[in-house]
Amino acid sequence: MEFVVDRMAGRRRALLAVLAGVSLIACSTALQAxxxxxxxxxxxxxxxxxxxxxxxxxxxxxxxxxxxxxxxxxxxxxxxxxxxxxxxxxxxxxxxxxxxxxxxxxxxxxxxxxxxxxxxxxxxxxxxxxxxxxxxxxxxQGQNLTATLQNDGLAKDGYRVSTISSLGPLGPVALKDTPFSVSVAPRELIQNIQAQSPDDVFKVNPYTRTQTPQASGWAPMVNMRGFTTYDTAEDGLRRSYSHATSLEDKERVEVMTGLSGFLYGAAAPAGMINYVYKRPTFERLNSVTLGTYGAGQAYVHGDFGGRIDDAGTAGYRLNVVKQGGGTAVDDQKIDRLLVSGALDWKITDRLKLEFNASHSKYDMDVPSSYWFFRAGVPHGRAPDASKNWSQPWIRDEIEKTRIAARLTYELNDNITLRAGYAREWLDRPVQDHTMNSVRTPGKYYQVAIRSGQTKNEFDAVQAFADVKFDMFSIRHKLTFGYHMYSDMGWGTPYSPNTGYVGPFPMTRPLHVREPAFPLNTTSPYKSGYVRNHNVVIGDQIEFNDQWSALAGVTYSRINTHSLGQNGLRAQPDYNQGRWSPSASLLFKPAPWLTLYGSYIEGLEQGGVAPDTSINYGTVMAPMVSRQYEVGAKAQLGGVLVTTALFDIEKAYEFEDLTRLYTQDGRQRHRGFEFTATGKVTEDLTVIGGLTLLDAKVEGGTYDGKTPMNVARVLAKLYAEYELPWMRSLFLTGGVYHTGRQWANNLNDDRLKSYTTLDLGLRYATQVYGKPLTLRANVSNVTDKNYWQNSYYLGAPRTVAVSAQITF
The missing domain is CATH 3.55.50.30 (Phage tail protein beta-alpha-beta fold)
Structure with a gap:
């Protein structure tokens, strides 16, 4: 094990050397006129x-x-x-x-x-x-993509996006030609809402809401169409989940709702989150932002880019962030460092290499506590979310190092070859958590857990070929190839806890002295891996200017291998696969309107029994999901309007009354989605959406019940208004409504609906001829306390301010 740790440390040192090289390039080229x-x-x-x-x-x-x-x-x-x-x-x-x-x-x-x-x-x-x-x-097409994305979805265009950077193996596509529900949070929107974590993007995005917040210390989980998922991709390269995600080095966050099996392989039916990294700029970029992400979280963010040579065949991008200080929650602090670099090299007119490397540290005092309620005990009124419902000595540390490379070769005008590889090392040397158990109304018990070091290595590979040709006056773009992702894990045998102490009143938290936990003399052990291999073929067919189609199939295989600390199999290996087809038809009765219908299937890795289950850590059998969807996308003036009707079904997973995590019955969600993004007038920008859901369990123990943590209504409206009498001053704000949810499988504890309000200002001016942007945002203006779902409290009022200068 010492060899593994030394080897990983050596790779990280090599990566830091690469990032240092990018920094030197940024500094030296920034001095050139x-x-x-x-x-x-x-x-x-x-x-x-x-x-x-x-x-x-x-x-x-x-x-x-x-x-x-x-x-x-x-x-x-x-x-x-x-x-x-x-x-x-x-x-x-x-x-x-x-x-x-x-x-x-x-x-x-x-x-x-x-x-x-x-x-x-x-x-x-x-x-x-x-x-x-x-x-x-x-x-x-070709190597225009970088410039396209950097000029797409700007604030002056109402954040309305025309291009999706990556739709699985299909690569970049026009949003209007996508027979699925997709929305994008572009760079300037991320900047203007001062988002420091995915939770801030999920709040504004019309389709999404946070299930597990990043402040919990766990990987962010998102809820879409009533389903939940950790599944993410980075520049189209898949991974299972992502802790401590930073946004300062991202060009955009692309959100696809619903099944994605044909496009991304094994994944939950909720959808897919694709984080797109910033690429080098061909025009000089020097940007420095000073501010606070709320309370005392002061930070500085430098974003630098440009060409390395006069011809522009090579370019660089460097993002550096240092953040530290308290949050709006008592005793909670975040200390964060990010160094992220990108290099692009146009080796020949047809061959391009893209390289990324990043290193981050994310240390948190007092991650948000997890709540669970005994059967028959209602959640009732939410306690004060600004209080520390954990303990002051609870800490969490996450260190990540990532490298990635992509190669694009245009063999000729009709054939393009694409390949990519990414590896990430995740180290968690400290991971304390608390869980609060409510057994009677108004009182809770608490257990504090201290875990030893764990590690993960994530790999992702893809290799695709795009072939364009005409047959009988019908245009085809045929894509075929292979992609995979894997997660290799090291667990810990060290996990002492305090046992449940209490009861404590829910009117105010009580804090206790840190116990004398036993000394950790153990080392991480190899706990196994999960791998997903996929072979895909898809055809984008254009019959004429009005009719087109997308058809394809993916063979997806899931392989799991689980080991105990004794080196023996903790449960039988799983190694099975299946075909996941997809077919869509698109019709454009007018250039501004696209109608579509689609069918898609997906294979999903089974869930993992949570800490609260008696079979904690057990991996459920993989599941097959199916989705039918019809929708429309219309460009009305400066606003992109989308609608969709969908029907999704999958196996139902839950924790029963004996606290056994299991699969039983089918979960079926039918719903309607509506979004509007863009410029309503020259001065008014809107990003809004409405989701209506009818979710039921069919068959099994809970036949006819509504799955827990599914909101029947999700309604959002974010807006920006530029004052006509004071140009460059924008009033910003959003209203976000989540309808009632059942807090358990029995449907006898219902969480109240909640609505939160955000307000802000943005002012753009110049100082000595250099653009300066001042921003102020207040989230949850009324400081409303609410249950975000059955497990977590919503975030309290937070005030964020910043000043960004570009030179």
Whole structure:
């Protein structure tokens, strides 16, 4: 075991050396003066683009001149270029490429060019009823994706996103061409709501609500469509769960609701959270933010990016965060460090390497306590969430180190090869927790647990090929390949606890002296692994401008191996697989409207019996889920509106009255979703949504009951209003409503609905010619106490302020 620990420490030292190198690049290049965009645009370069398809010409010219050409994909369809040849400036070359197409262009940066239709009203696209316009989807083929994502979903556009960076093996796709419910929290929204953890994003996102908060010390769990999941991906590379997730180095958070088996392999039917890392910028970026994430959590965040060489074939991005101080909860403190770097290298015109490395430490005093209630005891009124319902000496420490690389090779204009790999080392040297047991109304007992060191190693691999071809006038994009993820774990035999002490009154918490826990003389032991292997083939079919389809199938295999501290199998191995098909049909009766219907199946790893169960740690058998969905996506003015009707079923897992965690019956959720994102007027931005759920258990012990922790109604509205008489001053705020939930499987303890209010201000100005943004946000303005679900209290009132300067 000492060898394993030394080897992991060596890898981390090597990674820190890489991050130090990125830091040196950032510092040295930040000192170099950038040539003005006009000068670079005027330099003559020999180019050669043959006459033919405008789409192919765009890709070729972009590669030769290292330009990022941004344009709606509908603009290039059926258009041809006369070709370009000779020594020309980039501006002249683009103009020559567009001769006879009726299109115009403008440089929005030294290497970024926007292609547009001068005859289109307001924005590119066909007009529709009531001022509707076509979805201005950016073409994301080739190596334009980085620039596309960095310019997509900006605050000035109402956070309305056109492109999804990764839809499983399908890679980047237009949101309007996605036959699933997907929403995105882009970079500027994450910044403007001052989100420091996924919980802040889940609060604003129309589809999601937090099930297990990050402040609990456990991995964040999210609830979507009434189901819960830890499942996440990072840049499309899967993983089982993620502790202490940072957002400062993320470009966006993409949320897909519902089944994702065809796209991501074994996963819960709730959906998938994909965290997208920031990539290098081709224009100079230096940004420093000072602020507090609430109470005394002061922090500084530096975000630096730019090109390494004048040609822009290589670029860097560096994010550094240091945070420390108390939260809005008594005695709770967070001390956090993040160093995250990215390097991109355009090896050739068709070959690109992307590399990421990060290291983080997340230390917390007094993680939020877990509550559970004895059968027949109602939750009643929630206690004061700003109090420390744990103990002052409870601590949690998490250290993570991650490396990842992706390689993209465009063999030609029709074939693209993609590969990626990620590995993360997770070390938890300290992990104290408390659980509060309510056995009679108004009183609770408490157990404090001190666990020894545990570790995990996460791996993810993917290799895909995209092949575009036409057959009988039908366009195809065929994707096939392999992807996998695994979790190798080391457990601990050391887990002393205080035993339940109490009872204590729920009117105020009582704190006790830290007990003398026995000395830990043990070492972590290899506790086993979980692996998921997937072989996938999918076809994106375009019959004509109105009809398209997505069809595919994934063979997914789950392999689990569980060991006890004696090295013997703790339970039988599981090694089985199945095919998970998916089929969707899309119809566009108008350019601004997409209708779709889809069917998808998924394989899900069985749940793990929680701490409260008598069979704690037992892994349930894998489950098969099915989903039917119909929906619509419409661009109405500057607002993207989506609706969906869905029907999902899966095996029902629960803890019975004897505290045995088991599977029995089927869980079926039928529901309706509605979202609206974008600019209602020039001054008003909205992000809102409504989810209505009818969830039931069919068969088994709890036939006809509603599953616990499922809210029948979820309604949200976040808005920003720019004052017409004081431009650059924005009033911000949100109203978030969660309907009633059953707190147990018997349906005899119902949690009250709750509504919280957020308010804020944002002001953009300049200091010595440099952009300065001031932000202030108050969450839970009324300081409402509520049960977020049957296990956790909601967050108390929190005030966050920051100042960001860009230079």
């Amino acid at each position: 950038q040539a003005p965009a006009t000068q670079r645009a005027a330099a003559a370069v020999n180019v050669s683009v043959p006459a033919g398809s405008l789409e192919s010409g765009m890709l070729s010219l972009g590669r030769q001149l290292n330009l990022h050409l941004l344009y709606p994909s509908s603009l290039t369809r059926a258009k041809r270029t006369p070709g370009v040849s000779g020594a020309l400036s980039p501006a002249a070359a683009v103009s020559a490429l567009l001769v006879g197409t009726g299109l115009g262009h403008r440089f929005t940066g030294a290497n970024t060019v926007q292609i547009f239709d001068p005859a289109a009203p307001a924005t590119t696209g066909a007009s529709g009823p009531a001022g509707a316009i076509a979805l201005d989807t950016i073409e994301v």
